[in-house]
Every structure is written in structure tokens, then in C-alpha cells.
């Protein structure tokens with residue numbers, strides 16, 4: 001485990017993963033309010049600025065190594081400003097974590113989300129030595145599933161109507177990745193093997 005607070009060196013070729021700040025609230029409100037972005041997520045749009053300010057304050061005060069959710073802010077190295085976020089929920093025993101991710105529409109389709117998630121995966125499985133990562137998504141959320149498979153996750157299960165989401169039963173797809181699988185799978189993935197995540 002690294003000796004820092006868990007935020008040092010969280011960079012990739014194009015991105016920096018950092019703690020949230022109050023200045024991130026307007027961008028957070030904007031992309032969380034987009035109906036396409038929120039379609040398969042637990043919140044309802046729009047997300048008012050005041051609510052985003054509260055979220056940003058809560059996220060900024062989190063401990064990335066404590067059990068429960070910690071939200072990383074993602075920005076480009078060359079242009080300041082929030083482009084998306086990645087949530088990591090560590091288990092009580094600290095050996096497992098669940099991931100979630102959300103990117104602003106104008107920053108999707110450019111590989112930024114995959115690049116950021118690949119960095120988090122390497123951080124958790126290699127640097128922090130967690131045993132297992134998991135993620136779930138609505139079966140209709142093809143972009144999310146594609147991202148997870150690109151980063152090296154295994155599709156483990158399809159829970160028919162396993163999720164009550166926004167007034168309907170929906171299928172839940174579950175993904176997993178073990179530390180022992182990481183190097184083999186990451187070498188095969190397009191993000192694999194490069195120091196710094198990419």
C-alpha cells in the first residue's frame with residue numbers, strides 16, 4: 001500500500017484523478033442533469049446547483065481508503081475542469097471494491113472514461129492489493145459494459161429483472177476482476193501494462 005493519502009500519482013497520459021473541490025459543483029450539476037447521463041443511474045435529473053454543491057462538499061471530505069464510497073474527480077491534464085467522476089466503494093474488510101463511473105456527454109467517446117477506470121483498477125489491485133473488484137450495470141447500458149470489458153473485467157452474471165430502477169424491473173449485469181487475473185487480462189486489454197495507467 002502506498003504511504004500517501006491515496007491521491008498521489010493518480011494520473012494517466014491525458015488525465016488527473018483528484019479529490020473533488022467546491023469549484024466542481026457547476027460541472028457536476030450540468031452532467032448529472034443530463035437525462036442521457038442519468039438514464040441508468042440512481043438519481044433523477046435535474047440536479048440543482050445547490051445539491052451539486054452539497055455533493056461536491058461531501059465528496060471532497062471523503063477518505064479514499066475508508067470503507068464505503070469515495071468519489072474521484074477526473075480532469076484533463078492540459079485543461080482544468082471536471083469532466084467526470086469515478087466512485088469506489090471499499091468493503092468493510094478493505095479487500096474488495098465496487099466501481100461506478102459517470103462522464104459528461106461532451107467527454108464521452110474519446111476513451112477518457114476507460115483510461116481513468118484503468119488507472120483506478122491498477123491502483124486498487126496492484127498498489128493497494130485488493131483481492132477483487134466488481135461493477136454492475138443495467139443490461140441496456142451497452143457503453144458501460146463495453147468499458148468494463150475493455151478494461152479487463154469478466155462478465156459474471158446476468159440477473160433477470162434483478163434491479164428496480166426508475167419505476168421498472170430491469171436486468172442487472174454483474175462484472176468482476178480478481179487481482180490474480182489482473183496482469184493476464186490487463187495485458188490483453190487496450191489499456192494494459194503501461195506504467196502510469198496509459
Ligand SMILES: CC(C)(COP(=O)(O)OP(=O)(O)OC[C@H]1O[C@@H](n2cnc3c(N)ncnc32)[C@H](O)[C@@H]1OP(=O)(O)O)[C@@H](O)C(=O)NCCC(=O)NCCS
Pocket residue numbers: 036037038040041100101102103104107108109110111112113114115136137138141143144146147150
Ligand atoms: C459509461 C460511460 C462512462 C462510458 O463512456 P465512454 O466514453 O463510452 O467510454 P470509454 O472512455 O471507454 O470510450 C470508448 C469510446 O471512445 C472511443 N475512443 C476515441 N478515442 C479513444 C482513445 N484515445 N482511446 C480509447 N477509446 C477512444 C472508442 O472507440 C469508444 O467508442 P465506441 O463506444 O463508439 O466504440 C459513459 O457512457 C457515461 O458516463 N454514461 C452515463 C453514466 C453511466 O451510465 N455510467 C455507468 C453506470 S453503471
